[in-house]
Amino acid sequence: MADVWINGDKESMLDPRDRAFTYGDGVFATMAVDSRGQLRFAESYWQRLQDGSARLGFHWQPSASLLAQIHDLAAKHPLHCLKLQLSRGVGGRGYAAPATPQITEVISISPLPAHYRQWQTDGISLATSSVKLARQPLLAGFKHCNRLEQVLIKQHALPAGYDDWLVLDTEQQVVESSMANLVLLVEQQQQLHALVPSHAYxxxxxVMRQQLLQALLAEGIHLHIREFGISELRQAKHLLLCNSLLGMVDVCRVDNSSFARWQGTARLQQLLVPH
Known part of the structure; x- marks a missing residue:
């Protein structure tokens, strides 16, 4: 069970009128704390939260007191997950937002998923979900608090032997897994190229996708960010999956298609996997 602090206070309660609760009007980030009690890629998360808040139309930046509390909690909880949720707070009439929002900041701490270590060692298998993501460019790309599509995806039981869902959008384009970003490695003229799903829609x-793409560039691998379907995915040589808690793993199978483990995975895991 997670420990929770609301606006810096562990004893506080969330107002039921809060707009994150009533409308999903907010953003959040899930961050890994390493074995030294330090947040990984913290500055990238603050920037993404600022960008996401701006996309929803309110301004936020981390205060000195919030940063101090977060770093103190991280130091006390090595190898844990720290989640920061930002809500526009209480106010406004109906859907209309308040002119001057009083932002609610919620911090929660929970253990890292134990099975991720096995996934990092063995790789994982994906089954294609029947639930499709809607295309909405105004909400695409950032992590807002309305995750009902992911809830619907997770309501379905995975087939035996599969670990997560591969998710397409309503135009049958590959987007991600139910909880992580996907990168394909394709061979062209005896060179590897990374094919990355666009998140324009x-x-x-x-943040871990950003870190993985930077690491692939450092490996001399060219990046191609665009839309593609499941048939093109099946032609890839290697598949990689990443998120902030998992780091990076190989995808060994999607439905009935198998993929080779990439020889560079262990090397990049040293950079990306929480340890």
Whole structure:
């Protein structure tokens, strides 16, 4: 069970009128704390939260007191997950937002998922979900608090032997897994190229995706960010999956298609996997 602090106070309660509760009017980030009690890629998360808040139409930046509390909690909880949720707060009439929002900041701490270590070692298998993501460019790319599509995806039981869902959008384009970003490695003229789903219309462009793409560039791998379907995915040589808590893993199977483990995975995991 997670420990929760609301606006710096562990004893506080969330107002039921809060707009994150009533409308999903907010953003959030999920961050890994490493074994030294430090947040990984913290500055990237603050920037993404600022960008996401701006996309929804309110301004936020982390205060000195919030940063101090977050770093103190991280130091006390090595190898845990720290989640920061920002809500526009209480106010406004109906859907209309308040002119001057009083932002609610919610911090929660919980253990890292234990099975992720096994996934990092063995790789995972994906089954294609029957639930499709809607295409909405105004909400695409950032992590807002309305995750009902992901709730619907997770309501379905995975087939035996599969670990997560591969998710397409309503135009049958590959977007992500139910909880992580996907990168394909394709071979062209004896060179590897990374094919990355665009998030212009759906999905979340995660911080770990950004870190993985930078690491692939450092490996000399060219990046191609665009839309593609499941048939093109099946032609890839390697598939990689990443998020902030998982780091990076190989995808060994999607439905009935198998993929080779990439020889560079262990090397990049040293950079990306929480340890």
């Amino acid at each position: 759906a999905g979340v462009a995660g």
